[in-house]
Amino acid sequence: MTTETSMLDKFEEKIRKEIKIEPRDWMPEKYRKTLVRQISQHAHSEIVGMLPEGNWITRAPSMRRKVALLAKVQDEAGHGLYLYSAAETLGTTRKEMTDDLHTGKAKYSSIFNYPSLTWADIGAIGWLVDGAAIMNQVMLCRTSYGPYARAMVRICKEESFHQRQGYEIMLTLARGSEEQKAMAQDALNRWWWPSLMMFGPPDHESKHTAQSMAWKIKRKTNDELRQQFVDATVPQAKLIGLKIPDSDLKWNEEKGSYDFGEIDWDEFWNVVKGNGPCNKERLNARVKASEKGQWVREAAAAFAEKQNQRKAKKEQVA
């Protein structure tokens, strides 16, 4: 037996026994690559995801809403950081990852390429987009790679307030004036289908799913998570008197879950390819932020260098 195959055996045995893989453990190159791609995409999504909501911080309707939204957007920055750090344990660098984002080589969740047009969108995003993200992230708390799983546990603890603040906004609007209710319904109409697309292509078309399931990177398939999301969300919409924009949606007694309509996958792929309503705007915002921050990064590095030299000199004298 060559060492390569005995390493692979050991690795697979660990996966089988639910023993987490840690950064310095041997792992197949493809496992490493898959994780770097997935974790860095996830990190980019947290960071780009700050943009549609950040857009509303200065226009939040009350101080209570404003502090909540600010705290939520701050959390997303933290989530980005936890995830970049997890990816870095696999041998990539922060710079490589951000460069890949800025050149368009790396993807992020397509949901953030839709505009946040009204205040109700902030409600819909928290309720639906964070809700969908939570389904995925709860599953990832059991992922086979240690640092990724630990980042997810931390993130999940923080996420639950995000969804609650979003749902509370929707609830308040839905119980408000006719205009407010219409605004909430309109936001739901626009965010519903893109939220379902967040779980990714259907299982039979998803090229990564089978291998990711075998390696226990993912523990549930795209379609399983999507179904779980629909089943959890439909009653929540009913409770606040909003209508899910899907005429095919109906309870299926036999399978004990909802049947729902066909997702427009052409729209999905079109947005993935860069032709969504805000792809250019989002990417430009990230590139501009990085360019504008360059002098700050350089100044901080120069300052740290100077401090180090001073300290070294002092130690010499002493």
Add this chain to the structure above:
Amino acid sequence: MDKEKDWPLWEIFIRSRAGLNHKHVGSLHAADADMAIENARDVYTRRNEGISIWVVESKHITASNPEDSESLFEPADNKIYRHPTFYNLPDEVKHM
């Protein structure tokens, strides 16, 4: 932009409350130790998760090699006499 390098990486350890050890929570980039502590405060203790922070530049950590772990930890494997259950005492001795 290309000549620009990442700030160094720091490992972050947090004491969640008095009486407990500092525990590794993750890492972050910072230009120097002071900034690492401030950033750690902002990202790892936003909800009162800590009362004390240690930061160590990642390059200063020496780790054991996972491939050696069998031989490294084997000496502890066959020393059952280091555990209390190895010793047979009469049942009358309730707690010892």
